[in-house]
Amino acid sequence: xxxxxxxxxxxxSKVFGTGADAVRALDGVSVTIRENEFFTLLGxxxxxxxxxxxxxxxxxxxxxxxxxxxxxxVEHLPPYQRPVNTVFQNYALFPHMTVAQNIAFGLxxxxxxxxxxxxxxxxxxxxxKMAGLGARRPSQLSGGQQQRVALARALAxxxxxxxxxxxxxxxxxxxxxxxxxxxxxLQKTTGITFIFVTHDQEEALTMSDRIAVMSQGxxxxxxxxxxxxxxxxxRFVADFIGDTNFVTATIDGRAGDYVxxxxxxxxxxxxxxxxxxxxxxxxxLAVRPEKIMLKPGDLGTVAQTVYVGTDTNYEVRLSDGSSIxxxxxxxxxxxxxxxxxxxxxxxxxxxxxxxxxx
Amino acid sequence: xxxxxESSHIALVQAAAERRFLLSRRLxxxxxxxxxxxxxxxxxxIMLIYSFLVAATYGGVEWIFTxxxxxxxxxxxxxxDDTLQFVPDYLQIYFRTFVLAxxxxxxxxxxxxxxxxxxxxxxxxxxxxxxxxITLPFWTNLLIRTYAIQLIIRDEGLVNDLxxxxxxxxxxxxxxxxxFAIMLGLLYSFLPFMVLPLYTSLExxxxxxxxxxxxxxxxxxxxxxxxxxxxxxxxxxxxxxxVFIPALGAYVTPLILGGGKQHMIGSxxxxxxxxxxxxxxGCAQAFILMAIVMVALLVYVRSTTGKSRVAHG
Numbered sequence: 001x002x003x004x005x006x007x008x009x010x011x012x013s014k015v016f017g018t019g020a021d022a023v024r025a026l027d028g029v030s031v032t033i034r035e036n037e038f039f040t041l042l043g044x045x046x047x048x049x050x051x052x053x054x055x056x057x058x059x060x061x062x063x064x065x066x067x068x069x070x071x072x073x074v075e076h077l078p079p080y081q082r083p084v085n086t087v088f089q090n091y092a093l094f095p096h097m098t099v100a101q102n103i104a105f106g107l108x109x110x111x112x113x114x115x116x117x118x119x120x121x122x123x124x125x126x127x128x129k130m131a132g133l134g135a136r137r138p139s140q141l142s143g144g145q146q147q148r149v150a151l152a153r154a155l156a157x158x159x160x161x162x163x164x165x166x167x168x169x170x171x172x173x174x175x176x177x178x179x180x181x182x183x184x185x186l187q188k189t190t191g192i193t194f195i196f197v198t199h200d201q202e203e204a205l206t207m208s209d210r211i212a213v214m215s216q217g218x219x220x221x222x223x224x225x226x227x228x229x230x231x232x233x234x235r236f237v238a239d240f241i242g243d244t245n246f247v248t249a250t251i252d253g254r255a256g257d258y259v260x261x262x263x264x265x266x267x268x269x270x271x272x273x274x275x276x277x278x279x280x281x282x283x284x285l286a287v288r289p290e291k292i293m294l295k296p297g298d299l300g301t302v303a304q305t306v307y308v309g310t311d312t313n314y315e316v317r318l319s320d321g322s323s324i325x326x327x328x329x330x331x332x333x334x335x336x337x338x339x340x341x342x343x344x345x346x347x348x349x350x351x352x353x354x355x356x357x358x
Numbered sequence: 359x360x361x362x363x364e365s366s367h368i369a370l371v372q373a374a375a376e377r378r379f380l381l382s383r384r385l386x387x388x389x390x391x392x393x394x395x396x397x398x399x400x401x402x403x404i405m406l407i408y409s410f411l412v413a414a415t416y417g418g419v420e421w422i423f424t425x426x427x428x429x430x431x432x433x434x435x436x437x438x439d440d441t442l443q444f445v446p447d448y449l450q451i452y453f454r455t456f457v458l459a460x461x462x463x464x465x466x467x468x469x470x471x472x473x474x475x476x477x478x479x480x481x482x483x484x485x486x487x488x489x490x491x492i493t494l495p496f497w498t499n500l501l502i503r504t505y506a507i508q509l510i511i512r513d514e515g516l517v518n519d520l521x522x523x524x525x526x527x528x529x530x531x532x533x534x535x536x537x538f539a540i541m542l543g544l545l546y547s548f549l550p551f552m553v554l555p556l557y558t559s560l561e562x563x564x565x566x567x568x569x570x571x572x573x574x575x576x577x578x579x580x581x582x583x584x585x586x587x588x589x590x591x592x593x594x595x596x597x598x599x600x601v602f603i604p605a606l607g608a609y610v611t612p613l614i615l616g617g618g619k620q621h622m623i624g625s626x627x628x629x630x631x632x633x634x635x636x637x638x639x640g641c642a643q644a645f646i647l648m649a650i651v652m653v654a655l656l657v658y659v660r661s662t663t664g665k666s667r668v669a670h671g
Contacts, residue, residue: 059569079572092570096588105584106574157574 004035005071006161006193007056012065013217014051025051027217028065033161033195038187040196042204043214044240049197052214053163056195058082070160080109085154086163090170091146093138099149100125100134106157124152127186144175151186161193168203180206201241205229213237234357238286245287245324247353251279258350261285265318266299270350277355284356289313289327291352294338297345302338312336316344409641417635427642448626448643452650455623458537459605462544466552466601467594469545474556474593475586478563489557492550500547504614507543508534511615535617543611548604552597559593560586595662603651623647 014026026048033039041049054060055067058079067075074082085106093102100121107117125131128148138146147167154162164183168176184207187194198204204211205225212222213236221228221237232238235246249261249269258270261283269285277283294314303323304315307330314326324346331337338344409427411419429435432449433442477488495503510516511533518530533539563586571581587594609624616622621629623643630640 057573059572079569080575080577084573086570086573088566088570090566092564092566094567094570094585105571105576109575109577109580153574 005032006035006037006069007031007033007195008066008068008071009052009056010066010068012052012055012062012067014048014055014060015063024217026055026062029214029217029219031212031219031222033193035193036191038184038194038196038207038209040198040204040208040211041214042198042201042211042240044199047214048217049199049214050165051217053086053165053195053197056161057084057086057163083159084161084163085157085159086165087150087154087167089166091138091150091167093146093149093153095138097137098134099130099136099138099141102138102149103134103153103156105153110157120156124156127155128152143171144179147171147179151183155186155190155192159192161195162187164194164196166198167196168198169200176203183207205241213240215240231354232286232356235284235286238354238356243289243325243327245289245292247285247287247324249283249285251277251281251283253279255350261353261355265320265322267318267324267346267348269348269353271353271355272351274355274357285353286356287324287348287353289325291348292324292326293347293349294326294328294344295347296343298343299345300343302340302342302344305336305338305340307336314338314344316346405641405644408638409645411638413636413638415635417631417637419638424638427638428646430639431642431646451621451626452623452647454537454620455606458541458544458622459602459608461541462548462605463552463598463602465541465545466549467598470549470552470556470597471590471594474553474560477553477557478560479565485561489554492553492557495546495550501610501614503546504543504610507539507546508614511539511542534615535619537616537620539615540608540612540620540622543615544605544608547608547611548601551600551604555596555600556590556593559590559596563589599655606647606651 009029009031012026012029013024016023016025029048029052031052041052043049051060055062055075056069058074058077058081062075065075066073069082069084094105097105103121103124104117107120112120121134122131125134128151130145130148130152133141133145138149141149147170150167167183168179171179180203183194183196196204196207205228208225210222210224211228213220213228215236221233223231228237229241232241232244238244238246247263247267247269249263251273252260252262252268254260255270257272259273259277261269261271263269263285269287271285290311294316300316300318300323302314303317306313311327311329314328315323316326317323326346328337408419410423410425412422412424412426414420426435429442432444432446434445435442473492477485477492480488508515512518513530513532513534515534517533518527521527522530533542567585567589568581571585576584607624608622609628612620612622612625613628616625618625627640627643627647630636630643634640
């Protein structure tokens with residue numbers, strides 16, 4: 001039961017255009033999305049995440065591959081025959097209808113009896129905290145309210161899967177943060193599978209059960225937010241999620257479960273070895289700035305400090321001229337622990353540096 | 359002190375700028391106001407006055423006040439006992455005109471909507487090419503285009519020759535000088551006036567709303583009825599007005615394709631100023647038509663704006 005599958009994509013490719021202008025938006029993507037899951041497709045613009053969503057919704061047809069909804073092939077069904085609903089990026093509310101008419105639209109199209117439509121519309125208005133605003137027009141609502149109507153309109157149909165195409169990107173920061181919690185709660189209370197498309201890593205990390213990080217039409221890494229953040233498999237994922245120092249190093253020997261990596265600038269790091277990286281080979285390590293500790297010393301000097309509220313970001317210049325960034329919490333009185341010109345030593349806990357595949 | 363002086367100075371400058379803005383706005387509008395006044399309103403005033411005067415024998419008017427021109431639209435005065443008799447001849451012409459103009463409007467909407475939809479869904483770079491094609495007929499004079507239709511649909515014309523050639527008919531289908539011929543001519547002349555406003559409103563249509571409709575289980579037909587047509591309504595209204603009203607006053611088309619046998623209001627009025635030499639009656643006819651159109655439009659506008667206001671509330 002836990003592993004019931006909501007959506008399955010098998011080796012899906014999508015090519016737009018023909019000949020020399022052809023763009024491969026999706027390149028053999030296979031992914032299984034479980035029931036009741038908050039699943040996020042994360043990536044920069046043009047990575048294929050929206051294309052994958054539109055293929056599941058039925059707005060585009062795959063060039064190759066199969067798409068299954070609860071085990072049934074849907075890749076050649078028109079969108080109005082698929083039991084999924086979409087929350088569009090700019091909401092796409094019907095401007096000539098009231099809020100209630102917008103929410104009722106999908107039910108009407110499926111010939112639900114009028115009495116049921118009315119009760120569902122009221123229920124949905126309550127669910128998204130818009131009770132009493134059913135007679136308004138979309139143009140009379142704020143961005144956040146329009147967002148709620150778009151959600152209510154999609155959820156009113158009790159879809160098997162709800163597709164959300166960057167639904168928060170048009171809201172201002174404060175509203176966006178509030179909506180994150182609300183979306184997550186909504187997903188839990190309704191028990192509907194959410195597939196959420198975003199380019200915002202913070203959104204992805206805070207809401208998702210699992211994240212698929214996409215780039216160049218492929219899924220680069222699939223996993224829980226913690227895995228994605230702590231164990232990025234390649235340079236792209238490490239770079240796209242959070243801030244990262246990339247350090248080139250040479251493997252210099254074993255130290256318990258770890259291998260010792262000798263980096264430029266006199267820095268030694270302990271990292272878990274990955275396949276194919278033997279003694280003497282050159283590797284790339286990723287180290288999160290907040291994993292690194294600083295103490296007074298003479299390995300490098302503080303070249304720059306940037307105050308960011310709770311923390312301060314330090315740029316530490318090493319003896320060979322390369323630099324690494326470090327993020328430290330500020331002292332209790334709010335002051336930074338080091339200032340520009342201070343000599344510092346760098347302390348990285350064993351395993352904090354992650355060896356990358358490429 | 360200095361700050362206060364500066365702020366009052368700014369206020370003065372702003373007021374002056376505002377005055378200049380208003381003045382320049384009036385100046386910019388003045389050529390249009392002049393043209394509409396001299397060539398639009400002044401002739402109408404002259405026509406209104408003429409419609410209450412008596413016709414002179416060789417055209418022109420005699421300055422004697424009469425309402426006879428309006429009375430004789432519906433009635434004929436008996437020359438012996440001066441009683442009024444109801445004569446529906448003119449009314450029939452008006453009726454035929456409205457029916458023909460109405461059919462033309464409906465037909466051009468049916469033909470124009472898919473055309474405009476096709477144009478609006480082309481890639482943006484190609485759309486201007488299609489608009490250009492729609493405006494192409496305007497490059498040739500309407501009279502010549504109407505004669506061309508005559509050549510195509512007459513008994514020995516292209517259509518009949520073709521049908522006879524492939525053996526579908528042995529007698530020509532009589533099309534010229536019929537109501538059908540007039541409607542065909544009107545449809546051909548006014549179709550661009552339907553397509554262009556429809557295209558303008560469909561081009562502005564957010565096609566994500568169409569996707570949203572599909573997503574919410576609406577089939578193609580229902581998306582068209584419930585989303586595309588309601589949102590294209592301003593274009594539909596503009597197109598219908600732009601076709602219906604000129605079609606009501608059409609002159610060249612009924613003259614050439616109706617052969618002068620099938621009068622429409624436009625050709626009827628023209629006859630009063632030409633062969634009949636009854637200017638005041640022609641003026642009265644024109645004003646009756648204008649009054650009908652204005653009342654119809656007013657009623658229409660009232661009904662539509664009223665509805666949307668209720669829906670907004």
